[in-house]
Amino acid sequence: MTSAASEISSPVGVIAGGGAMPFAVADSLMARGTGAVIFALKGACDPASVARFRHHWISVGQIGKATKLFRSEGCRDLIFIGSLARPALSEIRLDWGTLRVMGHVVAAFRGGDDHLLSGIGRILEQDGFRMVGVKDAAPDLLMPAGPITCAVPDGSAAADIARGLEVLGALGPFDIGQAAVVIDGHVVAVEDIEGTDGLLARVTRLRIDGRIRSKAARGVLVKAPKRGQDLRFDLPAVGPNTVEGAAKAGLAGIAIAAGNTVVAESQAMIEAADRAGLFITGLPA
Numbered sequence: 001m002t003s004a005a006s007e008i009s010s011p012v013g014v015i016a017g018g019g020a021m022p023f024a025v026a027d028s029l030m031a032r033g034t035g036a037v038i039f040a041l042k043g044a045c046d047p048a049s050v051a052r053f054r055h056h057w058i059s060v061g062q063i064g065k066a067t068k069l070f071r072s073e074g075c076r077d078l079i080f081i082g083s084l085a086r087p088a089l090s091e092i093r094l095d096w097g098t099l100r101v102m103g104h105v106v107a108a109f110r111g112g113d114d115h116l117l118s119g120i121g122r123i124l125e126q127d128g129f130r131m132v133g134v135k136d137a138a139p140d141l142l143m144p145a146g147p148i149t150c151a152v153p154d155g156s157a158a159a160d161i162a163r164g165l166e167v168l169g170a171l172g173p174f175d176i177g178q179a180a181v182v183i184d185g186h187v188v189a190v191e192d193i194e195g196t197d198g199l200l201a202r203v204t205r206l207r208i209d210g211r212i213r214s215k216a217a218r219g220v221l222v223k224a225p226k227r228g229q230d231l232r233f234d235l236p237a238v239g240p241n242t243v244e245g246a247a248k249a250g251l252a253g254i255a256i257a258a259g260n261t262v263v264a265e266s267q268a269m270i271e272a273a274d275r276a277g278l279f280i281t282g283l284p285a
Contacts, residue, residue, distance in 0.1 A: 011035030012137055013075030013129075015058075015066075017044040017082025020264045021141075021237060025081050026053055028138035037073045039066060044084050060084075063120075067127050077130050079137050080121070080233055081262075083195070121233060133232030134262050141266075143238070143282045145258035148270055151279035153253060157220050159185060161255045161283070164222025172227035178236045181251065183219030188212060196223065196238075200245030207250050216250035217277065224257040224283065231260060238280075239264030240272050247276040258282030 016022030038055040177191025
């Protein structure tokens with residue numbers, strides 16, 4: 001348990017983007033007796049899923065409205081979680097609270113998603129809030145070390161994992177992505193703005209087009225946070241969709257950073273991997 005986790009205050013404000021992770025975090029908090037209020041981002045968060053939680057809707061750029069809502073709900077600790085399509089600065093609906101810190105907002109938009117989220121997080125911290133991460137709010141959702149499936153990496157997969165980690169370490173300073181696909185020692189694709197699902201779909205197309213000629217059940221999807229990343233923001237995430245994409249791409253398995261990767265619907269993910277004959281393994285720090 002981190003020091004922040006031991007000091008976390010109730011309720012926690014969950015600033016929710018898309019996908020299942022915001023609700024998994026809220027459920028984890030509530031199961032441990034910590035309240036959760038979801039602040040659902042319009043255009044990203046699922047209206048049907050958020051309905052079972054206490055929640056408010058906010059728009060990207062409405063920092064003034066958001067901070068008033070955080071205070072009205074007694075949320076000192078906040079967490080960003082879920083997918084979010086990065087908006088253009090010109091598309092954001094600004095309120096007076098945002099205009100007050102416009103210089104900081106513009107600075108936050110310069111760089112990758114992690115830079116954007118950490119920049120907005122610093123703005124909120126200057127207003128007296130505390131940003132926490134999944135390690136603090138929902139540590140049970142983090143990937144453990146070692147294999148969690150029936151299948152395990154063989155020698156070839158282990159070599160591909162090592163190469164993938166080298167590639168991600170080299171790309172980290174450029175804020176390109178958090179994942180790479182390596183097949184028989186060859187780096188065939190790295191994550192870009194499409195995300196991991198798009199990366200795996202690209203590898204699938206390359207196989208269909210004959211650009212990748214290795215046999216099926218070869219190669220590994222490797223995921224790890226960028227070097228120097230603030231681990232409260234934009235951690236790598238995997239789930240059943242990741243397994244489905246890896247299977248379609250003809251890979252042998254998935255290797256992800258233990259303790260620094262969020263797992264959505266872990267049981268469903270493991271069952272899907274076992275059916276497909278894929279391994280999933282957590283890489284030690």
